Amino acid sequence: MSDMNFARHKFYTDLTAGGHVLVAGATGSGKSVVLNGLIVQAIANGAQLILLDPKGGTEFGIYRDTLDCIGYAADLDEFRPALEKAVSIMDERYRELAAKRKRTSEDNPVYVVIDEFGDMMSDRKKDLQPLLLKLARKGRAANVRLILATQSPYKSIITGDIHANMQSIVALRTLDKAASRLIISEIGAETLNVGEALVRLKGEFTPHREKVPMYSDELLEKIALLRTPPSKRWK
Numbered sequence: 083m084s085d086m087n088f089a090r091h092k093f094y095t096d097l098t099a100g101g102h103v104l105v106a107g108a109t110g111s112g113k114s115v116v117l118n119g120l121i122v123q124a125i126a127n128g129a130q131l132i133l134l135d136p137k138g139g140t141e142f143g144i145y146r147d148t149l150d151c152i153g154y155a156a157d158l159d160e161f162r163p164a165l166e167k168a169v170s171i172m173d174e175r176y177r178e179l180a181a182k183r184k185r186t187s188e189d190n191p192v193y194v195v196i197d198e199f200g201d202m203m204s205d206r207k208k209d210l211q212p213l214l215l216k217l218a219r220k221g222r223a224a225n226v227r228l229i230l231a232t233q234s235p236y237k238s239i240i241t242g243d244i245h246a247n248m249q250s251i252v253a254l255r256t257l258d259k260a261a262s263r264l265i266i267s268e269i270g271a272e273t274l275n276v277g278e279a280l281v282r283l284k285g286e287f288t289p290h291r292e293k294v295p296m297y298s299d300e301l302l303e304k305i306a307l308l309r310t311p312p313s314k315r316w317k
């Protein structure tokens with residue numbers, strides 16, 4: 083969407099150019115700031131959104147009625163249909179690829195954004211984890227991308243399987259070295275200030291330190307309103 087250039091920033095275009103993205107760091111380290119940056123970037127790129135928030139849906143509320151949002155979950159009970167929708171889009175695209183003898187989809191990206199995905203990994207492991215893993219392993223070729231955020235740097239949450247399938251990683255400030263190592267395979271995130279990140283983009287072996295650009299609430303709301311049909315606008 084060319085009229086959305088004000089919503090683009092190199093930090094976020096670089097991240098969305100890869101495949102799946104992991105965003106991890108302590109509470110207050112800036113995960114929501116990064117998620118919002120990625121979401122408006124996705125909107126500007128003409129992507130569709132499936133937004134999942136285990137804690138009441140307020141995190142992504144302004145995007146809920148945008149034309150770009152095709153799935154929304156406001157608590158863990160609503161995760162299953164939202165994830166199933168993403169999987170069915172992926173499966174459909176795989177069928178098209180097979181029919182066309184192609185390997186990667188040229189369809190518009192679908193971003194499946196999950197805030198605090200640790201909740202589903204711990205509370206709904208049996209029910210939801212297989213869907214998440216399916217998307218992690220097969221989504222990229224179908225242009226169905228995961229954006230996963232967590233404040234829980236544990237092996238039971240950021241499992242080897244999930245970690246290995248994340249092409250881009252944003253490590254925000256962590257509480258200790260062990261958390262940094264688990265998130266980005268190196269120490270260093272424990273020394274970051276709020277607003278800084280260790281970033282490892284697709285194809286890179288070592289992370290680099292970057293300032294994280296923050297969009298103001300006013301700009302985020304402006305973008306969301308622009309993409310919301312007049313009858314559903316709150317302002």
Ligand SMILES: Nc1ncnc2c1ncn2[C@@H]1O[C@H](COP(=O)(O)OP(=O)(O)O)[C@@H](O)[C@H]1O
Binds near residue numbers: 112
């Ligand atoms: N990149 C940034 N630039 C400036 N301030 C930031 C940045 N990231 C976070 N902050 C500040 O820290 C606060 C908490 O960030 P938030 O994204 O809500 O953290 P988290 O989601 O990890 O708990 C923000 O409201 C903002 O004041």
Ligand SMILES: [Mg+2]
Binds near residue numbers: 113114
């Ligand atoms: Mg947050």
